[in-house]
Amino acid sequence: MGLLVFIDTIALCLVVSSALLQRFEEAPKPDGSLSFLVIGDWGRKGAYNQSQVAFQMGVIGKQLNIDFVISTGDNFYDNGLTGIDDPAFDDSFTKIYTSSSLHKQWYSVLGNHDYRGDVEAQLSPVLRNYDKRWLCLRSFIVNAEVAEFFFVDTTPFVDKYFTEPGDHVYDWRGIHPRKKYISNLLKDVDLALRESNAKWKIVVGHHTIRSAGQHGNTAELVNQLLPILQANNIDMFINGHDHCLQHISSIESGIQFFTSGGGSKAWRGVVNKWKEEEMKLYYDGQGFMSVQLTQTEIDIVFYDVFGHVLHKWNTSKQLHRPS
Protein backbone atom coordinates (compact mmCIF):
# COMPACT_ATOMS: atom_id res chain seq x y z
CA MET A 1 0.00 0.00 0.00
CA GLY A 2 2.75 2.38 1.08
CA LEU A 3 4.79 1.52 -1.99
CA LEU A 4 1.79 2.12 -4.27
CA VAL A 5 1.23 5.55 -2.79
CA PHE A 6 4.94 6.26 -3.25
CA ILE A 7 4.85 5.17 -6.91
CA ASP A 8 1.70 7.22 -7.48
CA THR A 9 3.41 10.26 -6.01
CA ILE A 10 6.40 9.84 -8.31
CA ALA A 11 4.10 9.43 -11.33
CA LEU A 12 2.22 12.60 -10.37
CA CYS A 13 5.47 14.56 -10.02
CA LEU A 14 6.57 13.41 -13.47
CA VAL A 15 3.27 14.48 -14.98
CA VAL A 16 3.42 17.88 -13.29
CA SER A 17 7.03 18.59 -14.21
CA SER A 18 6.43 17.91 -17.89
CA ALA A 19 2.89 19.29 -18.04
CA LEU A 20 2.23 21.34 -21.12
CA LEU A 21 0.96 24.86 -20.82
CA GLN A 22 -2.72 25.30 -20.12
CA ARG A 23 -4.66 26.34 -23.23
CA PHE A 24 -7.69 28.58 -23.66
CA GLU A 25 -9.78 29.17 -26.74
CA GLU A 26 -10.83 32.70 -27.71
CA ALA A 27 -13.34 32.93 -30.57
CA PRO A 28 -12.50 35.67 -33.09
CA LYS A 29 -15.19 37.89 -34.61
CA PRO A 30 -17.40 36.34 -37.36
CA ASP A 31 -15.12 37.85 -40.03
CA GLY A 32 -12.10 36.16 -38.41
CA SER A 33 -10.61 39.39 -37.08
CA LEU A 34 -9.61 40.17 -33.52
CA SER A 35 -9.07 43.30 -31.46
CA PHE A 36 -7.78 43.84 -27.96
CA LEU A 37 -6.11 46.31 -25.62
CA VAL A 38 -2.87 45.90 -23.70
CA ILE A 39 -2.24 47.55 -20.34
CA GLY A 40 0.54 47.05 -17.82
CA ASP A 41 1.79 48.20 -14.42
CA TRP A 42 -1.56 49.52 -13.25
CA GLY A 43 -3.00 48.58 -9.83
CA ARG A 44 -2.78 51.73 -7.70
CA LYS A 45 -6.39 52.15 -6.53
CA GLY A 46 -7.01 54.72 -9.24
CA ALA A 47 -4.02 56.92 -8.38
CA TYR A 48 -1.33 58.22 -10.75
CA ASN A 49 -3.93 58.56 -13.54
CA GLN A 50 -4.87 54.88 -13.40
CA SER A 51 -8.57 55.90 -13.50
CA GLN A 52 -8.04 58.27 -16.41
CA VAL A 53 -6.23 55.60 -18.42
CA ALA A 54 -9.05 53.16 -17.55
CA PHE A 55 -11.65 55.66 -18.82
CA GLN A 56 -9.87 56.09 -22.17
CA MET A 57 -9.47 52.32 -22.48
CA GLY A 58 -13.24 52.12 -22.17
CA VAL A 59 -13.70 54.67 -24.97
CA ILE A 60 -11.22 53.01 -27.36
CA GLY A 61 -12.41 49.56 -26.33
CA LYS A 62 -15.90 50.49 -27.48
CA GLN A 63 -14.69 52.02 -30.75
CA LEU A 64 -12.73 48.88 -31.61
CA ASN A 65 -15.31 46.47 -30.18
CA ILE A 66 -12.50 44.67 -28.40
CA ASP A 67 -12.60 40.95 -27.74
CA PHE A 68 -10.37 40.94 -24.65
CA VAL A 69 -7.73 42.79 -22.64
CA ILE A 70 -4.14 41.70 -21.96
CA SER A 71 -2.41 42.73 -18.75
CA THR A 72 1.39 42.61 -18.88
CA GLY A 73 1.67 42.34 -15.07
CA ASP A 74 2.48 44.36 -11.97
CA ASN A 75 -1.24 44.13 -11.46
CA PHE A 76 -1.30 45.24 -7.82
CA TYR A 77 1.14 47.73 -6.26
CA ASP A 78 3.28 47.78 -4.30
CA ASN A 79 3.24 44.22 -3.06
CA GLY A 80 0.68 42.18 -5.00
CA LEU A 81 -2.38 40.94 -3.13
CA THR A 82 -2.31 39.97 0.55
CA GLY A 83 -4.87 37.21 -0.11
CA ILE A 84 -8.08 36.45 -1.98
CA ASP A 85 -9.97 38.87 0.28
CA ASP A 86 -7.58 41.82 -0.26
CA PRO A 87 -9.78 44.87 -1.01
CA ALA A 88 -7.09 46.00 -3.50
CA PHE A 89 -8.61 43.60 -6.02
CA ASP A 90 -11.81 45.66 -5.99
CA ASP A 91 -10.11 49.03 -5.55
CA SER A 92 -7.52 48.53 -8.30
CA PHE A 93 -9.40 46.32 -10.75
CA THR A 94 -13.16 45.71 -10.43
CA LYS A 95 -14.06 49.30 -9.47
CA ILE A 96 -11.60 50.92 -11.90
CA TYR A 97 -12.13 49.21 -15.26
CA THR A 98 -15.88 49.73 -15.21
CA SER A 99 -16.66 50.63 -18.86
CA SER A 100 -18.94 48.12 -20.54
CA SER A 101 -16.39 47.62 -23.34
CA LEU A 102 -13.87 46.41 -20.74
CA HIS A 103 -16.27 43.75 -19.46
CA LYS A 104 -14.44 41.18 -21.52
CA GLN A 105 -11.94 38.50 -20.58
CA TRP A 106 -8.69 39.85 -19.12
CA TYR A 107 -5.62 37.65 -19.65
CA SER A 108 -2.99 38.58 -17.06
CA VAL A 109 0.54 37.56 -16.25
CA LEU A 110 2.35 38.24 -12.99
CA GLY A 111 4.93 40.99 -12.53
CA ASN A 112 7.72 41.24 -9.99
CA HIS A 113 5.50 43.36 -7.71
CA ASP A 114 2.83 40.65 -7.82
CA TYR A 115 5.43 38.16 -6.61
CA ARG A 116 5.89 40.28 -3.46
CA GLY A 117 2.40 39.34 -2.34
CA ASP A 118 0.34 36.17 -2.19
CA VAL A 119 0.81 34.86 -5.73
CA GLU A 120 -1.66 32.02 -5.20
CA ALA A 121 -4.38 34.62 -4.53
CA GLN A 122 -4.01 36.21 -7.98
CA LEU A 123 -4.06 32.76 -9.57
CA SER A 124 -7.02 31.63 -7.49
CA PRO A 125 -10.30 30.44 -9.06
CA VAL A 126 -12.01 32.32 -6.21
CA LEU A 127 -11.07 35.66 -7.82
CA ARG A 128 -11.93 34.35 -11.28
CA ASN A 129 -15.34 33.53 -9.94
CA TYR A 130 -15.70 36.81 -8.05
CA ASP A 131 -14.97 38.91 -11.17
CA LYS A 132 -15.51 36.70 -14.21
CA ARG A 133 -13.18 38.87 -16.34
CA TRP A 134 -10.15 37.94 -14.28
CA LEU A 135 -7.77 35.25 -15.50
CA CYS A 136 -4.21 35.32 -14.24
CA LEU A 137 -1.91 32.34 -14.56
CA ARG A 138 1.85 31.92 -14.53
CA SER A 139 2.26 30.70 -18.13
CA PHE A 140 -0.49 29.73 -20.57
CA ILE A 141 -1.66 29.83 -24.17
CA VAL A 142 -4.64 31.54 -25.75
CA ASN A 143 -5.62 30.27 -29.17
CA ALA A 144 -7.69 32.81 -31.10
CA GLU A 145 -7.43 31.06 -34.49
CA VAL A 146 -5.97 34.02 -36.41
CA ALA A 147 -3.39 34.47 -33.65
CA GLU A 148 -1.93 32.44 -30.86
CA PHE A 149 -0.77 34.08 -27.63
CA PHE A 150 1.96 32.61 -25.44
CA PHE A 151 1.98 34.08 -21.93
CA VAL A 152 5.30 33.55 -20.14
CA ASP A 153 6.03 33.92 -16.42
CA THR A 154 9.19 36.06 -16.60
CA THR A 155 9.82 37.02 -12.94
CA PRO A 156 11.50 33.72 -11.94
CA PHE A 157 14.12 34.28 -14.67
CA VAL A 158 15.54 37.39 -13.02
CA ASP A 159 18.53 36.55 -10.81
CA LYS A 160 18.57 39.68 -8.66
CA TYR A 161 15.18 38.92 -7.07
CA PHE A 162 16.80 35.78 -5.66
CA THR A 163 20.32 37.03 -4.96
CA GLU A 164 19.58 40.58 -3.78
CA PRO A 165 15.97 40.72 -2.63
CA GLY A 166 16.75 43.59 -0.25
CA ASP A 167 13.73 44.34 1.95
CA HIS A 168 11.36 42.57 -0.42
CA VAL A 169 9.90 39.17 0.34
CA TYR A 170 8.99 37.18 -2.75
CA ASP A 171 6.48 34.38 -2.83
CA TRP A 172 8.41 31.65 -4.65
CA ARG A 173 5.98 28.84 -3.84
CA GLY A 174 5.69 26.64 -6.91
CA ILE A 175 8.96 27.90 -8.43
CA HIS A 176 11.55 25.75 -6.68
CA PRO A 177 13.66 24.12 -7.89
CA ARG A 178 14.09 27.27 -9.94
CA LYS A 179 16.41 25.85 -12.61
CA LYS A 180 13.97 23.05 -13.32
CA TYR A 181 11.03 25.50 -13.40
CA ILE A 182 12.76 27.70 -15.97
CA SER A 183 14.06 24.85 -18.15
CA ASN A 184 10.62 23.21 -18.23
CA LEU A 185 8.99 26.50 -19.07
CA LEU A 186 11.44 27.20 -21.92
CA LYS A 187 10.89 23.70 -23.27
CA ASP A 188 7.12 24.08 -23.13
CA VAL A 189 7.18 27.48 -24.83
CA ASP A 190 9.52 26.21 -27.54
CA LEU A 191 7.35 23.17 -28.22
CA ALA A 192 4.11 25.17 -28.25
CA LEU A 193 5.60 27.73 -30.66
CA ARG A 194 6.95 25.01 -32.93
CA GLU A 195 3.59 23.29 -33.09
CA SER A 196 1.61 26.48 -33.67
CA ASN A 197 0.00 26.96 -37.07
CA ALA A 198 -1.37 30.41 -36.22
CA LYS A 199 -0.82 33.20 -38.71
CA TRP A 200 0.40 35.52 -35.94
CA LYS A 201 2.48 34.37 -32.99
CA ILE A 202 2.48 36.80 -30.08
CA VAL A 203 4.44 36.29 -26.87
CA VAL A 204 3.55 38.21 -23.70
CA GLY A 205 5.61 38.57 -20.53
CA HIS A 206 6.11 41.15 -17.80
CA HIS A 207 9.81 41.86 -18.17
CA THR A 208 11.48 43.61 -21.06
CA ILE A 209 13.64 41.94 -23.67
CA ARG A 210 14.41 45.11 -25.59
CA SER A 211 13.87 48.45 -23.86
CA ALA A 212 15.45 51.87 -23.63
CA GLY A 213 13.63 52.49 -20.35
CA GLN A 214 14.81 52.48 -16.75
CA HIS A 215 15.12 48.69 -16.54
CA GLY A 216 16.63 48.25 -20.00
CA ASN A 217 17.02 44.80 -21.54
CA THR A 218 16.51 41.86 -19.18
CA ALA A 219 19.73 39.88 -19.69
CA GLU A 220 18.24 36.58 -18.48
CA LEU A 221 15.45 36.80 -21.09
CA VAL A 222 17.81 37.96 -23.84
CA ASN A 223 20.01 34.94 -23.14
CA GLN A 224 17.39 32.28 -22.50
CA LEU A 225 14.02 33.22 -24.02
CA LEU A 226 14.93 35.38 -27.02
CA PRO A 227 16.77 32.61 -28.94
CA ILE A 228 13.60 30.50 -28.75
CA LEU A 229 11.43 33.39 -29.93
CA GLN A 230 13.81 34.04 -32.83
CA ALA A 231 14.06 30.38 -33.82
CA ASN A 232 10.28 30.19 -34.00
CA ASN A 233 9.82 33.41 -35.96
CA ILE A 234 7.39 35.08 -33.60
CA ASP A 235 5.84 38.33 -34.76
CA MET A 236 5.91 40.31 -31.56
CA PHE A 237 6.85 40.32 -27.90
CA ILE A 238 4.69 42.44 -25.60
CA ASN A 239 5.80 43.38 -22.07
CA GLY A 240 5.38 45.88 -19.25
CA HIS A 241 7.82 46.56 -16.37
CA ASP A 242 9.20 49.80 -17.77
CA HIS A 243 6.50 52.39 -17.08
CA CYS A 244 6.31 53.73 -20.57
CA LEU A 245 4.93 53.08 -24.04
CA GLN A 246 7.54 51.86 -26.45
CA HIS A 247 7.98 50.23 -29.84
CA ILE A 248 11.31 48.80 -30.92
CA SER A 249 11.42 47.19 -34.35
CA SER A 250 14.34 44.79 -34.22
CA ILE A 251 16.38 44.84 -37.41
CA GLU A 252 18.35 41.76 -36.39
CA SER A 253 15.39 39.46 -35.63
CA GLY A 254 12.42 41.10 -37.34
CA ILE A 255 10.55 40.85 -34.02
CA GLN A 256 8.50 43.85 -32.92
CA PHE A 257 9.04 44.65 -29.22
CA PHE A 258 6.17 46.52 -27.60
CA THR A 259 6.17 47.87 -24.04
CA SER A 260 2.77 48.73 -22.60
CA GLY A 261 3.61 49.63 -19.02
CA GLY A 262 1.83 52.96 -18.72
CA GLY A 263 -1.20 51.86 -16.70
CA SER A 264 -0.56 54.25 -13.79
CA LYS A 265 2.68 55.73 -12.40
CA ALA A 266 4.99 56.96 -15.16
CA TRP A 267 7.17 59.96 -16.08
CA ARG A 268 10.31 58.40 -14.67
CA GLY A 269 12.46 60.57 -16.90
CA VAL A 270 14.83 57.78 -17.92
CA VAL A 271 15.41 57.10 -21.59
CA ASN A 272 18.56 55.39 -22.74
CA LYS A 273 20.12 55.73 -26.15
CA TRP A 274 18.84 53.33 -28.79
CA LYS A 275 19.44 52.79 -32.50
CA GLU A 276 17.34 55.41 -34.24
CA GLU A 277 16.28 53.08 -37.03
CA GLU A 278 14.82 50.62 -34.50
CA MET A 279 13.13 53.03 -32.08
CA LYS A 280 9.64 53.75 -33.40
CA LEU A 281 8.16 55.16 -30.18
CA TYR A 282 9.36 56.03 -26.73
CA TYR A 283 6.76 57.78 -24.58
CA ASP A 284 7.62 58.23 -20.92
CA GLY A 285 4.02 58.80 -19.75
CA GLN A 286 0.78 56.92 -19.12
CA GLY A 287 -1.35 55.20 -21.70
CA PHE A 288 -2.08 51.89 -23.38
CA MET A 289 -1.98 50.04 -26.68
CA SER A 290 -4.56 48.56 -29.04
CA VAL A 291 -4.10 45.72 -31.51
CA GLN A 292 -6.37 44.82 -34.40
CA LEU A 293 -5.56 41.86 -36.55
CA THR A 294 -6.86 39.85 -39.48
CA GLN A 295 -5.31 36.95 -41.43
CA THR A 296 -3.29 39.44 -43.46
CA GLU A 297 -2.98 42.68 -41.46
CA ILE A 298 -2.01 43.87 -38.03
CA ASP A 299 -2.62 47.39 -36.73
CA ILE A 300 -1.07 48.73 -33.55
CA VAL A 301 -1.95 52.05 -31.94
CA PHE A 302 -0.60 53.64 -28.75
CA TYR A 303 -2.74 56.17 -26.84
CA ASP A 304 -1.95 58.62 -24.07
CA VAL A 305 -4.04 59.38 -20.98
CA PHE A 306 -6.32 61.64 -23.03
CA GLY A 307 -6.92 58.98 -25.67
CA HIS A 308 -4.77 60.88 -28.18
CA VAL A 309 -2.91 58.71 -30.66
CA LEU A 310 0.85 58.68 -30.00
CA HIS A 311 1.98 56.14 -32.57
CA LYS A 312 0.55 53.88 -35.24
CA TRP A 313 2.19 50.90 -36.86
CA ASN A 314 0.97 48.33 -39.30
CA THR A 315 2.24 45.36 -41.23
CA SER A 316 0.80 42.78 -43.55
CA LYS A 317 1.39 39.15 -44.48
CA GLN A 318 0.34 37.27 -47.54
CA LEU A 319 -2.60 34.95 -47.00
CA HIS A 320 -0.59 31.99 -48.27
CA ARG A 321 3.15 31.66 -48.15
CA PRO A 322 4.66 31.99 -51.64
CA SER A 323 5.64 28.54 -52.93
Ligand SMILES: [Zn+2]
Ligand atom coordinates in the same frame (compact mmCIF):
# COMPACT_ATOMS: atom_id res chain seq x y z
ZN1 LIG B 1 7.76 45.21 -12.95
